[in-house]
Amino acid sequence: MPIPAPNLYPPFNIIRLSHVDFGVTDLAASKAFYVDTLGLQITDEDANTVYLRAMEERGHHCMVLHKSPEAHVKALSFKVYDEAELDKAHAWFAAQGHAVAWVTRPYQGRTLATTDCFGMPVEFYFQMKRLEPIHQKYALYKGVKPLRIDHFNCFSPDVDKAVGFYNQIGFRVTEYTEDEDSKRLWAAWTHRKGGVHDLAFTNGTGPRLHHTAFWVPTPLNIIDLCDLMATTGYVANIERGPGRHGISNAFFLYILDPDGHRIEIYCSDYQTVDPDLEAIKWDLKDPQRQTLWGAPAPRSWFEHGSVFEGLEPVASTLGASPIIAP
The missing domain is CATH 3.10.180.10 (2,3-Dihydroxybiphenyl 1,2-Dioxygenase, domain 1)
Structure with a gap:
């Protein structure tokens, strides 16, 4: 579609x-x-x-x-x-x-x-x-030095329906993954603020929140966070990365908080301010769509998400799947 x-x-x-x-x-x-x-x-x-x-x-x-x-x-x-x-x-x-x-x-x-x-x-x-403002109070900068919240990614049981709904209220698609067999969307990235996304949708049991992302200054901040987490009792909370996405071109790290809410630490994507910017299409079978370089995403990344209060998620009808790490 x-x-x-x-x-x-x-x-x-x-x-x-x-x-x-x-x-x-x-x-x-x-x-x-x-x-x-x-x-x-x-x-x-x-x-x-x-x-x-x-x-x-x-x-x-x-x-x-x-x-x-x-x-x-x-x-x-x-x-x-x-x-x-x-x-x-x-x-x-x-x-x-x-x-x-x-x-x-x-x-x-x-x-x-x-x-x-x-x-x-x-x-x-x-x-x-x-x-x-505190952006120049450098004594306060700790941890990964998070600068701002960047986006949400949600599991959706029907990505085509999600994109159609949010298109009505002005969210524009920047990149998307299409399953070539069914011609249905497997994932889509949509924005309002002029980045790659404010709100993305990933095929799966939903609605559930897949992750919340924070923008950080440089990839080195992400490496520093890995060192910090590995030596302060959080090494098991590092789920995926660091690496670079094909989609968005962003440098990333995925971590889990003590309750399992997933957080992405994120930098280096690109601007999408022009209203007539053409969306970029990816094939679901292209391994570089999710990971331009780095280890493939683990199974948990495709299955685990945070539930919304009082809302029972439903299974997706699209069975297609990308490459998953063993």
Whole structure:
């Protein structure tokens, strides 16, 4: 199935992804992982919640950790262009038959909670509390020196359906993998902010969150993180990499937090600002699509993901599979 033409005039204007809210079973362990090891900065915390931001970010948080009996993802959040866009988003989702609600979130203005075509919880806001810049406070740079949240990747039981839905609200495809036998999409990378992706979709049981990615300054920061994790009790949490993707051309490392939420550490992809930029097609059987160089992805990378709170994932009907490491 061909990818849709870019929708340059969507019903409301999403600027970029914003933040993720994780349910974690041991708040102290998660805090130690994200703050002491990765280097995210605490912007507020109490006995049940920790708010975090990366070094270049001015918004109050890019990640929320909340204590929970079970690990899950509460929602994926996106920032819109201005306050009026929230009302447009509310009207559009309601007209499509999706549940819509205005919800209160700490440090945010009016926030719209709704769901996508698979019931995945998504939220939209315009205003978030601004913090002073810290990107030149180099004494604070720790761990992998995370600069900003970069993207989400989600398991989808029907990637064609996911791409079609998000195309309606302005997400443009930059690269995609097509199964040549069925002519269906196996994966797709879509963006709003002008990078390779804000939101990607991978074929599999879903919806589930495959990973959340953070942009770091250089590949050497990733190597330093490997050394740090290997000597501070986290060597088993290194799942895949380091290596370089064919898709996106990015240098990568995949790690798991104490609850198994997958984090990608990421740098060196390219800009996609031009609205008429042609998408790049990859064959599912091309081994360099997922790994330009480096070891092939392990089976866990294709099967393990984080569930969304209160949402039961369903199996994909596309059985095609890329190369998997033994």
